[in-house]
Amino acid sequence: MDASIFTIQPNAAEPIYRQLLGQLGRMIAGGQLAPGERLPSVREVAGHHAINPMTVSRAYGLAESEGLLERRRGVGMVVATQAAPAAGDQARMALLEPAARELVRQARELELPIESVLKRITSLWEG
Numbered sequence: 001m002d003a004s005i006f007t008i009q010p011n012a013a014e015p016i017y018r019q020l021l022g023q024l025g026r027m028i029a030g031g032q033l034a035p036g037e038r039l040p041s042v043r044e045v046a047g048h049h050a051i052n053p054m055t056v057s058r059a060y061g062l063a064e065s066e067g068l069l070e071r072r073r074g075v076g077m078v079v080a081t082q083a084a085p086a087a088g089d090q091a092r093m094a095l096l097e098p099a100a101r102e103l104v105r106q107a108r109e110l111e112l113p114i115e116s117v118l119k120r121i122t123s124l125w126e127g
Contacts, residue, residue: 003040003048016051020059024068028083029092039069039077 006023008016027033042060046053060077063069070080107117 001038001040003044005040006045006049008049008051010051017055017059017062020045020056021062021066024059024063025066026095028068028079029095033079035079035081035083037079038075039079041076 005027006020008019010016012019014022024033024039033039039060040048042053042056045051045056060069064071064077064080067080068083069077072078103117107114
């Protein structure tokens with residue numbers, strides 16, 4: 001597995017370790033990471049994204065404590081065997097709820113019409 005599976009936004013308000021943790025959760029829920037699948041090492045992720053290895057280690061540690069990942073001797077971190085994709089669209093949509101609420105809040109503060117916001121989202125989705 002390549003370290004480029006993660007997308008890091010250094011200037012985002014959300015801390016980098018939280019970005020990694022959220023992406024892991026969504027990739028597992030979406031079925032992109034299967035139980036038992038090996039993750040890139042802390043060094044690989046840190047080197048690829050030019051971030052502190054402790055940041056990656058923190059994200060992996062939290063994911064492990066949440067039951068998403070497990071350590072395997074000689075292999076490294078893998079997706080936990082009990083971690084399974086979220087069943088159905090509703091369960092996966094629930095993972096987007098916080099981000100969707102934040103988008104709506106910001107769009108209202110900017111007094112943007114819903115049509116413009118939806119058009120932009122559609123453009124981003126297709127692009």
